[in-house]
Structures are given as structure tokens and as C-alpha cells.
Amino acid sequence: MIGGFTKDLGIDLGTANTLVYVRGKGIVVREPSVVAIRTDTKTIEAVGESAKKMIGRTPGNIRAIRPMKDGVIADFDTTATMIKYFIRQAQKQRSMFQRHPNVMVCVPSGITAVEQRAVEDATRQAGAREAYIIEEPFAAAIGADLPVWEPTGSMVVDIGGGTTEVAVISLGGIVTSRSVRVAGDEMDESIIQYIKRQYNLMIGERTAEQLKMDVGSALPLEKAETMEIRGRDLVTGLPKTLTITSDEISEALADTVNAIIEAVKVTLEKCPPELAADIMDRGIVLTGGGALLRNLDKLLARETGMPVIVAENPLDCVAIGTGKALDNIHLFKTRGNGAFRSKR
Numbered sequence: 001m002i003g004g005f006t007k008d009l010g011i012d013l014g015t016a017n018t019l020v021y022v023r024g025k026g027i028v029v030r031e032p033s034v035v036a037i038r039t040d041t042k043t044i045e046a047v048g049e050s051a052k053k054m055i056g057r058t059p060g061n062i063r064a065i066r067p068m069k070d071g072v073i074a075d076f077d078t079t080a081t082m083i084k085y086f087i088r089q090a091q092k093q094r095s096m097f098q099r100h101p102n103v104m105v106c107v108p109s110g111i112t113a114v115e116q117r118a119v120e121d122a123t124r125q126a127g128a129r130e131a132y133i134i135e136e137p138f139a140a141a142i143g144a145d146l147p148v149w150e151p152t153g154s155m156v157v158d159i160g161g162g163t164t165e166v167a168v169i170s171l172g173g174i175v176t177s178r179s180v181r182v183a184g185d186e187m188d189e190s191i192i193q194y195i196k197r198q199y200n201l202m203i204g205e206r207t208a209e210q211l212k213m214d215v216g217s218a219l220p221l222e223k224a225e226t227m228e229i230r231g232r233d234l235v236t237g238l239p240k241t242l243t244i245t246s247d248e249i250s251e252a253l254a255d256t257v258n259a260i261i262e263a264v265k266v267t268l269e270k271c272p273p274e275l276a277a278d279i280m281d282r283g284i285v286l287t288g289g290g291a292l293l294r295n296l297d298k299l300l301a302r303e304t305g306m307p308v309i310v311a312e313n314p315l316d317c318v319a320i321g322t323g324k325a326l327d328n329i330h331l332f333k334t335r336g337n338g339a340f341r342s343k344r
């Protein structure tokens with residue numbers, strides 16, 4: 001055990017969900033990255049789960065926003081408030097927490113230096129003694145138990161809400177990576193557009209996400225499934241109920257899924273041959289909520305000719321990896337691999 005870090009926190013600051021990991025306790029906070037703000041008084045109405053319920057249902061004076069949409073900090077003040085709220089939530093679970101913990105935050109690998117600085121500042125503003133940054137695919141690989149420190153190639157594909165991160169890791173560093181802003185949110189948007197095009201029916205983000213999770217698949221299912229949805233008929237302006245099939249959702253998702261597969265192929269093309277051979281042996285590991293899309297592993301295996309494995313608890317990999325990285329912060333420092341940076 002490395003002294004001084006036991007009460008510290010690892011935060012997976014995701015576009016869709018924020019998870020807080022505490023050593024010895026595991027994940028203590030798991031909430032949507034949503035904040036509801038009163039536009040007249042500029043005060044915070046709700047954060048997390050209760051704010052998510054308000055999306056698409058707010059009166060004029062309340063706005064439910066996702067400050068991390070597209071994997072970057074779109075709104076600095078709201079993100080700072082959100083981080084502060086989640087740190088408090090974690091601290092409430094265990095009164096023995098130190099008041100100013102060290103916090104390791106996971107960010108998408110494609111973020112700019114300015115965006116990274118904004119995350120660090122928001123974390124410090126939220127009460128952290130020291131803010132550390134770790135790149136998302138590196139954390140995902142640690143969380144998925146890949147041998148990141150060994151002289152062997154591991155490939156991780158983390159499909160979150162806003163971004164898909166593809167990385168090849170060896171000897172504690174990212175050898176090659178690609179971050180595309182195509183992931184779960186884009187899948188939901190394609191479903192909304194598909195239903196609008198086919199049926200002149202407007203549905204909300206939450207209904208689209210439900211369709212994706214319940215009947216979505218990257219390949220048509222052997223036995224088609226259906227789901228009933230409600231939306232607003234764009235011709236009559238009235239509410240309407242429809243039954244949608246899994247085949248339709250596969251069709252709606254095709255372009256988005258192909259963009260993710262393309263990102264994996266491009267990364268494989270840039271991968272040094274020895275590492276590519278290692279990946280061929282071990283397989284490509286999928287993490288993030290998007291990894292739960294049915295048959296995505298099968299389609300990716302078919303398209304790349306590589307074995308593909310969905311990590312155990314894909315939604316938790318990044319948070320667990322961020323927490324484990326805190327445990328081993330000395331390793332990060334001595335190896336100087338550039339996978340994390342401290343503000344000091």
C-alpha cells in the first residue's frame with residue numbers, strides 16, 4: 001500500500017456517467033453527468049440521477065444540461081459544480097475521508113491542453129488537494145486487467161457516451177491511439193433521425209437510448225425483437241405509439257457502428273507488427289457502455305479478423321482503472337510514461 005493515498009479518489013468523468021472509485025471500497029458513486037440549472041436565478045436545481053429525469057421535461061426556467069457532452073468540458077462552471085457534488089457524495093459515504101483528497105480524473109485522450117487544464121482547475125476548485133489526469137484508454141486497460149506494464153501489445157476500445165477511444169498499449173505507455181467523437185450519444189441521435197425519417201415521429205433522447213439498449217444490435221438478431229415507443233407525430237402534432245423492430249435499429253445504427261470499426265482499423269494499421277501479433281494472440285478488449293451493444297464484438301471480429309472480447313463490467317473499467325492508477329501512483333511517476341500528468 002502506498003501511504004497517503006488510501007482516502008483519495010479516482011473519478012471517471014464521463015460524458016454520460018460519472019463514477020467515483022475509492023480504494024478498498026470500490027465504486028461509491030455512479031450517477032449520470034447531468035446538471036439541472038434554474039435559468040432565472042442561475043442556481044443549481046439538481047445534479048445526477050434526479051437531473052437526468054428532467055431531460056426533455058423541464059419548464060422554461062429550468063435547463064437540464066450535460067456539461068461534458070462530446071467528451072469535453074462544454075461548460076466550465078457547471079462541470080466544476082458537478083465535480084464538487086460528486087466528491088461530496090463520495091465523502092458522505094465515509095465520514096473518515098480527508099477534507100482535501102488527492103483526485104485522479106480520467107479524461108478522453110483527444111482533449112486539448114486547454115481542456116485538460118480546465119478539468120484540473122475544476123477538480124481543484126471542487127476541493128482537491130492535488131489533481132492528476134489519466135487518459136481514458138490507459139485507465140480502461142488497467143481496469144480491464146490488461147498487462148499494461150509488460151513488453152506486450154494490448155488493444156483496448158473504450159466506447160463511452162461521447163467518445164470512442166482506441167489505443168494500443170505496451171510497457172506502460174500508449175503506443176498509438178485514436179479518439180473519435182462517435183459513441184453512444186451518436187447512436188441515440190441516429191435512432192432519433194431514423195424514426196423521424198421513416199415514421200415522421202419525433203422521439204426524445206431517453207426513448208432512443210432505451211431502444212438501443214433493449215432491442216439494439218450491431219448485426220440483425222437471429223430472432224427479431226420489438227419495442228413499443230411513444231413520440232410526437234410531426235404531421236398531426238399529436239402523441240402516437242409505434243412498434244419498432246430490432247432490425248430497424250440495426251439499420252439505424254449501421255453508420256455509427258461502421259465509424260467505430262473504421263477507427264479500430266486505422267489504429268491497427270498504425271500498430272507496429274510485433275504488437276499487432278500480440279493483439280492477435282490476446283484479442284481486442286472492448287470497454288465502456290457501448291461495448292454492451294449486442295453483437296458489436298462479433299461484427300468487429302469479422303471486420304478485423306482479430307479475436308474480440310468484451311471486458312467484465314465494461315461500464316466500470318475506466319473508474320476501476322483510475323482508482324488502481326492512484327494506488328500505483330509511484331509506478332507512474334518513476335516510469336515517467338506520460339500516461340498521467342500532475343499539475344505540480
Ligand SMILES: Nc1ncnc2c1ncn2[C@@H]1O[C@H](COP(=O)(O)OP(=O)(O)OP(=O)(O)O)[C@@H](O)[C@H]1O
Binds near residue numbers: 183288
Ligand atoms: N446495454 C447497452 N447497449 C448499448 N449501449 C449501452 C448499453 N448500456 C449503456 N450503453 C451506453 O453506454 C454509454 C455510456 O457509457 P459510459 O458510461 O462508459 O460512457 P462515459 O464514460 O460516460 O462516456 P465517455 O467515455 O464518452 O466520457 C451511453 O451512451 C449508454 O447509452
